[in-house]
Amino acid sequence: MKIAILGHGTVGQGVSEIINDAPVSKSTAQIDIAYVWVRPEKENDQPHYTADYQKILDDPTVDVVVEVLGGIEPARTMILAALEHGKHVVTANKAVVARYLVLFNQMAEKHQVKFYFESSVGGGIPWIINLERALRIDEVDSIHGIFNGTSNFILDQMTKTGASFEDILKEAQDLGYAEADPSADIDGFDIENKLCISAGIAYNTVIEPGDQLLKFGIRNITAADIAFFKKHNWVVKLLGRSLRKEDTYSFIIEPTLYLPGEIEAGVHDNYNYVGLRGTTIGKLSFNGQGAGKLPTAHALMQDILDLQQGANHLYQNFDQKLVLDNRRSIRNYVIRTELDLRQSFADYDLQQNGHYWLVADINAEDLHRKIADLIQQDEHIFFACLNRRAQAIL
Amino acid sequence: MKIAILGHGTVGQGVSEIINDAPVSKSTAQIDIAYVWVRPEKENDQPHYTADYQKILDDPTVDVVVEVLGGIEPARTMILAALEHGKHVVTANKAVVARYLVLFNQMAEKHQVKFYFESSVGGGIPWIINLERALRIDEVDSIHGIFNGTSNFILDQMTKTGASFEDILKEAQDLGYAEADPSADIDGFDIENKLCISAGIAYNTVIEPGDQLLKFGIRNITAADIAFFKKHNWVVKLLGRSLRKEDTYSFIIEPTLYLPGEIEAGVHDNYNYVGLRGTTIGKLSFNGQGAGKLPTAHALMQDILDLQQGANHLYQNFDQKLVLDNRRSIRNYVIRTELDLRQSFADYDLQQNGHYWLVADINAEDLHRKIADLIQQDEHIFFACLNRRAQAIL
Incomplete structure (x- = not known):
């Protein structure tokens, strides 16, 4: 089976490495990299490099296009062109999948090819395939879960070392875990893409990224916050969660506090921990490398091998109509601010301990809306949700 | 697709329930239970019950035989007969799979049918399929991992309540988590079967259950042991682990001590936590319902749907020749006994604290052999391995 790889950054090189180093006993040894599409200035670096996408599209021996460019354009246009030319497409690009999955699926169906995207969520974790398999049987x-390894690395290192957010972010950037512009990882946009894809598949509905989805990241967390949480026996994680109930669903990304004996608190370094709950399978979670060259390339290879072996993934039509409702999620929250919160939260049980406040039993929509107001006055405000088992005493 | 279920205990009834309650949108709605094989005295309980296995074998419309009898015989004979009659076989029976997987695979290949056994390890966790998928690419x-939910429930409850082993075992039996004869769960035989199956597939070799494989269970653990571990900030779990290195592999089942911040320590109730390490995927672990009616039935249904949809699992020939060597695993161990251990462990660094002893840097083979000698003098002896991060100070 012949493939063309679009882009040869870290993950694209990982795919090449897995294929080129494959022992003959493995299925991967039968995959042939016909082309690597690169920008014109790199075209002459290697013999199978080309900047001419039309050549790839016009080559009938290319079965699969592997898109690892990232970002919306030109990825979107190139994926569509590949599908229109009757080629299967495999991608690791969560941003484009979160926005155009339905379009890609329709285009793939029209041209009788497949569009697979295992590596777009959870890196090396076989998350999409197992979610889809669970859905064959269950609702x-x-x-x-913890969908972003970079933010988990930052929170874990801050907890282990007591260092500042800025210092650990710098360390994460030096290690290649975080981008020069870290916003996608630390402000929750990366998790938003992944949760849109996952919950959309789970509920067979379209969930588009946007401001209506609640997101609060870790940009404002301080070493003092971590110390305060530690004193209360809380471990902080950046969690994404969505729950469907009847015709509504919630969609919330926010820092969340766990007890040390809870499994999420044991997720260290840049690992991901993602889970689902199904009718008969119950709670099922996966812990693994959520990013990185070889784990992500491994997940891309799984899709490629499924195409090679003719294994069909679940086909969803995304036709369920659900209403976003974050008022059903009611929890306790800890807020750290220099503001006096008594007026803003007059309707709620409030505890105060210095700059830290605990608001009891508030729904996520109200909490996030109030924080969006308060952040106008205190741009450094930070908050975290208390997971149910964590004791609500400041 | 028509199936026949052999045995209608808890798991068999779970399969019926999933199929009968399936929404029309699910693939499970297209599965038809043609027969349920039961003992003669139950034959008249329901219309599709039969005690005549030959009738099932001779019915060409039956595509799949689902074996949920448990135990070696008559399961082994009935599985072989089904394969010989050109029927696919799906089973949840870890004891028979651990001993006859190679035979069943050969027989299935000869008769051009499949033998699938997802539910034999990890209950509802999609463990076998993901191990097999990882092996398409990785070594x-x-x-x-924690392969046995019953023993995890007992250790977790003892830790949470401070109650005795006997009281919690009784509770587990009342809840239906433990059998009247609990030996398989508490002495490590259940884990042995599951680790034989998993490691055998992972290394493409035959690992047969037997005394050469190191096993020590939780039968002797006391409330005082739990209290002692707590004081040292250790959480005890019954772990199974196997590591391949060059042409050797280790195979060890023993109580193991973790720090509260380690992920294994966060595995509560009757959950399983099972993991693998692969060349490119790295460490990947699964947390879910390792037993129970619906999760186990879910895993059986996954195999049935794979047969329905023609999805092929990995074919291994189990032809790697590896040597068992448990001397390469060197750890610290805590032993609780009324004996004086100074002579037995004269060659090792030894710390003593009352009836508790810490032996440093001893290989698993020597440790288990010495315990097997010492248990002749102190039948209540207990020990646990210190996981690497747990501090070795008594």
Whole structure:
């Protein structure tokens, strides 16, 4: 089976490495890299490099296009062109999948090819395939977890070392875990893409990224916050969670506090921990490398091998109509701010301990809306949700 | 697709329930239960019950035989007969799979049918399929985890309540988590079967259950042991682990001590936590319902749907020749006994604290052999391995 790889950054090189180093006993040894599409200035670096996409599209021996460019354009246009030319497409690009999955699926169906995207969520974790397999049998009503390894690395290192957010972010950038512009990882946009894809598949509905989805990241967390949480025996994680109930669903990304004996608290370094709840399978979670060259390339290879072996993934039509409702999620929250919160939260049980406040039993929509107001006055405000088992005493 | 279920205990009834309750949108709605094989005295309980296995074998419309009898015989004979009659076989029976997987695979290949056994390890966790998928690309050199939910429930409850082993075992039996004869769960035989299957697939070799494989269970653990571990900030779990290195592999089942911040320590109730390490996927672990009616039935249904949809699982020939060597695993161990251990462990660094002893840097083979001698003098002796991060100070 012949493939063309679009882009030869870290993950694209990982795919080449897995194929080129494959022992003959493995299925991967039968995959042939016909082309690597690169920008014109790199075209002459290697013999199978080309900047001429039309040549790839016009070559009938190319079965699969592997898109690892990232970002929306030109990825979107090139994926569509590949599908229109009757080529299967495999991608690791969560941003484009979160926005155009339905379009890609329709185009793939029209041209009788497949569009697979295992590596777009959870890196090396076989998440999409297992979510889809669970859905053959079950209704899945909950998707939750630690979907971003970079933010987990930052929070874990801050907890282990007591260092500042800025210092650990710098360390993450030096290690290649975080981009020069870290916003996608630390402000929750990366998790938003992944949770849109996962919950959309789980509920067979379209969930588009946007401001209506609640997101609060870790940009404002301080070493003092971590110390305060530690004193209360809380471990902080950046969690994404969505719950479907009847015709509504919630969609919330926010820092969340766990007890040390809870499994999420044991997820260290840049690992991901993602889970679902199904009717008969119950709660099922996966812990693994959520990013990185070889784990992500491994997930891309799984899709390629499924195409090679003719294994069909679940086909969803995304036709369920659900309403976003984040008022059903009611929790306790800890807020750190220099503001006096008594007026803003007059309707709620409030505890205060210095700059830290605990608001009891508030729904996520109200909490996030109030924070969006308060951040106008205190741009450094930070908050975290208390997971149910964590004790609500400041 | 028509199936026949052999046995209608808890798991068999779970399969019926999933199929009968399936929404029309699910693939499960297209599965038809043609027969349920039961003992003669139950034959008249329901219309599709029969005690006549030959009738099932001779019915060409039956595509799949689902074996949920448990135990070696008559399961082994009935599985072989089904394969010989050109029927696919799906089973949840870890004891028979651990001993006859190679035979069943050969027989299935000869008669051009499939033998699938997802539910035999990890209950509802999609463990076998994902191990097999990882092996399409990677070498897997480590299998490890909490493979038995009953023993995890007992240890977790003892830790949470401070109650005695006997009281919690009784509770587990009342809840249906433990059998009247609990030996398989508490002495490690259940884990042995599951680790034989998993490591055998991982290394493409035959590993047969037997005394050469190191096993020590939780039968002797006391409330005082749990209290002692707590004081040292250790959480005890019954772990199975196997590591391949060059042409050797280890195979060890023993109580193991973790720090509260380690992920294994966060595995509560009757959950399983099973993992692998692969060349490119890295460490990948699964947390879910390792037993129970619906999760186990879910895993059986996954195999049935794979047969319905023609999805092929990995074919291994189990022809790798590896040597068992448990001397390469060197750890610290805590032993609780009324004996004086100074002579037995004269060659090792030894710390003593009352009835508790810490032996440093001893290989698993020597440790287990010495315990097997010492248990002749102190039948209540207990020990646990210190996981690497747990501090070795008594």
